[in-house]
Amino acid sequence: METPKGLRLHFGLFGKRNAGKSSLINALANQNISIVSSVAGTTTDPVEKAFELSPIGPVVFMDTAGIDDVGDLGQARVQKSLSVLEWMDIAIVVCESGFWGEHEENILKKTKLNGTPTIIVFNKIDLRKPEAQQISSLRQRGYRVIEVSAVNREGIGLLRDALIETVLEKTEPDRPLMGDLAKAGDTVILVTPIDTGAPKGRLILPQVQAIRELLDAGAKCLVIKEDRITETLNELRQPPQLVVTDSQVVLRVVKEVPEPIPITTFSIQMAYSKSDLLEMAIGAAALTKLKPGDKVLIAETCSHHPLKDDIGRVKIPNWLKKTVGDLDIEIAVGKDFPLDLTPYKVVIQCGGCIVTRRHMLARLRQAKAQGVPMTNYGVTISYLQGVLPRVLACHPDAKAAFDKALETL
Ligand SMILES: Nc1nc2c(ncn2[C@@H]2O[C@H](COP(=O)(O)OP(=O)(O)O)[C@@H](O)[C@H]2O)c(=O)[nH]1
Ligand SMILES: [Mg+2]
Known part of the structure; x- marks a missing residue:
């Protein structure tokens, strides 16, 4: 639960009202985490649910409002769902069996445009089976199609497997923050000012991530505040291979670190990685x-x-x-x-x-x-x-x- 959200894969469920999106998340999580109701349009803002999907690790499920919502408020909810759809790692289109239509096709258009890996789920097979013709034509278009009953928990295991397979095949992990800029044996200096923005008792996420990646690369890393730059450079027998600084003190670092020692900033590396x-x-x-x-x-x-x-x-x-x-x-x-x-x-x-x-x-x-x-x-x-x-x-x-x-x- 401590894994930061930025490092978790995000799965979004999209579909018409009452398709069973919330029920499906509950079935997947095996616990009641999202409000399920038979009144259309209960889920308003996208609801985020974090859990562990073994063997993928920590993930977030986004439960969104129905894509067919109506009225002014409904339209605002639809816009929210669509804006979430833009950045999902994986999209899950949920449709009540027998009710595939224009709304679902519109979601597919968007995910195709954005290159978002997409899984199609026909829910409520306890009530009605989807048409075989429908399923095979979607499969021919390259989609994974799963038939489930969220209520009876039928097919949930297959859905889990499909999610895992899709993650393994399709998603691209974050690029390294800076681990690939250093080789084994290199010395890297990290300049991290401790100002009013620094959290009490710890370092911020990019700094922690940098240290971990540099250690993984076999590099040595020296973490200092900005008032120790010249002193540190003088003490080292060889110049460092890289200096990484917080942007706020970049001017000072550039003044004190002679060329040709390479300098970058944590936030430039964030742009590189994120x-x-x-x-x-x-x-x-x-x-x-x-x-x-x-x-x-x-x-x-x-x-x-x-x-x-x-x-x-x-x-x-x-x-x-x-x-x-x-x-x-x-x-x-x-x-x-x-x-x-x-x-x-x-x-x-x-x-x-x-x-x-x-x-x-x-x-x-x-x-x-x-x-x-x-x-x-x-x-x-x-x-x-x-x-x-x-x-x-x-x-x-x-x-x-x-x-x-x-x-x-
Ligand atoms: N029979 C049946 N009903 C379901 C199934 N999944 C969900 N429902 C019901 O459909 C209604 C809408 O479900 P909900 O999860 O709130 O849909 P959402 O609007 O897409 O989030 C609720 O009454 C659920 O109990 C299912 O697999 N079979
Ligand atoms: Mg819902």
């Missing part, structure tokens, strides 16, 4: 074109309490103001990401440490489809501090993409 660094570097070129009064969206996926010197809400806006002047900055928190991004000149996305890579890529895909540049916190901070070329040096393709985007703008 999103697409190349695209984020291209998006950063749009920052150079900002003019006073432009609309900018800052998107933060976790809804922590804003801190006094919060990166997304205070620091980046202040730095932008200093470089560009007064901007019209909007902040989107949590899962509320605007469907229409066209009013914004650029979207600055957080690292996404609590969400999955597919979630980050879904946002990027949306921005690209609407022609709106997207970059992330790490790239933005390094750009605003004037050190982007140096910190992209260990990602030459991203650096080249940034330079090229500058030319073509």
